[in-house]
Amino acid sequence: MELLHLRYFVAVAQELNFSTAARKLHMAASPLSRRIKDLEGELGHRLFDRDTHKVRLTAAGTALLPIARGVLEQVDSIQWRLDETARPQRTTLLLGVPSGIHPDLRMRMDTLAERVGDRFEIKRWPGGTDRLVDAVCDGRLALTLARLPVGGDPALEQLPVMSERLGAVVPRDRFPGRESVALAELADLAYAGSPTAVTNAYFRGLDRRLSDLGLKKRIELSSVTFDGVSEIVASGLAFSISMLDSRSPVQNYRLDNVTVLPFSDFHPTLETGLFWRKDRADGGDLEEVVAAAREVFADRLLA
Template identity: 65%
Template sequence: MEMLHLRYFVAVAEELNFSAAARKLHMAASPLSQRVKDLEHELGQQLFDRSTHHVTLTAAGAALLPLARDVLDQVNAIPWKIREATRPQRSTVFLGMPAGVHPALRERVNTLAGRVHDTYELKRWPGTTADLVQGVHEGKLALTLARLPISDPALEQVPVMSERLGAVVPAELFAGRDSVSLAELTEFPYVASPGEITPAYFDQLDHQLAELGVKKRIRLTNTGYGGTSEIISSGEAFSISMLDEQSPMHGYRLDNVIVLPFTDFRPQLDTGLLWRRDRADGDLHGLVEAAKAVFADPITT
């Protein structure tokens, strides 16, 4: 039995959608489906019930899922367990940092680095939330800050910050205003930054806006947060971002763009600190205990 077959099976079992699982694995759906069929043939069991619109686990698939996860977790743990066995007295570890981390959180990261200095050299590693969470799962990163929600049974998380979000609107159309209602924006298209750089929360927010009457969309590709600001500054759309002026996300604003609080809508972006459960009792015990103390009181803006 090949390890890759188990990885493919777990990805499909978690997504219950071959196309979504294929995107997660950075491969095409057709070869993924064939690899799963190969595993089913090898086991002599059907693992999924497939229909045109639904994929569900069979009894055999449900029985295999925790076993496969356990095997993969053990394999993923090999690198850090080897490092634990051979590491010097003071080891270098990495903490993931998604884009736009608030200065108050950065201060706590610095506090943590100082507190564990004698045992760990804590370095920061940038990336998207999805990539950073995967890095922690695979043992490449010790900890990560990540935009919630995150669902991974191998990881433990604690909330560390809640940031209120506001409407990013053209300044000339809302001059003199100190707030705006969502009802005023229903005729504007909502523009979101490309999905590969935004956390999963913004997908939920997109659906919520649609339910509340914001139906028009502008989808950007091959651009960053600056591209979103460019569209808004032309007066053609609005977006949603951090309200606090101290947020680094305000660095992407152009002159004709302002951020206003909503009067009838209260979105917020939550950030958590994550680590592998099994490492908290192993090579990262001291680091995790220090992190729990430093981040004990969540920050609210």
């Protein structure tokens, strides 16, 4: 098995579309499809179910995806890890950062980096919450910010750092001049989950709560970004849920016919925590950094 096969597999798994994945890989769809078939033959498992309309991961493909991503992340980090050996005067630590982090949290990350800068160089590592927390558990990351809730691993310790109010992302022309919206007013719109919904326990739970409250319609998007969700909302087909604070980076993806309104009868809140391994903080290599982090993030932010 070659690394390229894993890169091809991850690209198709992310896009669930061979043509789109091929364009991103700067190759044609036909040879990409052959490489995937070669990988399936070598592994002895079908990784994708394909028909003329959709591409889906099989159970084997779903199991392989986090493994392949982990292998590629390790390989891609070889160069900078080797480069860091030329700077032994400071230890490099990786701090995980999920998407859409509020600017106030970024300022506190900067403060932490300055506070420990004499001995440690903190670099940020992006990713989804589940993968970032796993990377802290196995030692690839020193600390991570993560969207709560997170599975209760007894090896981890967490510090709540921010609470953000969420609102309804709706077509502006459907709710002109409004200051809030009720759940019942969204009943004829489908719910389009955020780009992090699949890998974020909070948004998976939020989807179930909306269903329990009577909002059953869904738009399933196999590959989506924040701007993609805005396009669906702006067209009047759906609503979504996102941060209310205008300074949140996800607000940058709003289109002219999209607005974010607070709910009048529903009050969802997204919590963010800082995680680290207890054994690395209690007398371990992160003791100094965690002590500084406890001070920097002592007062939970509200937005």
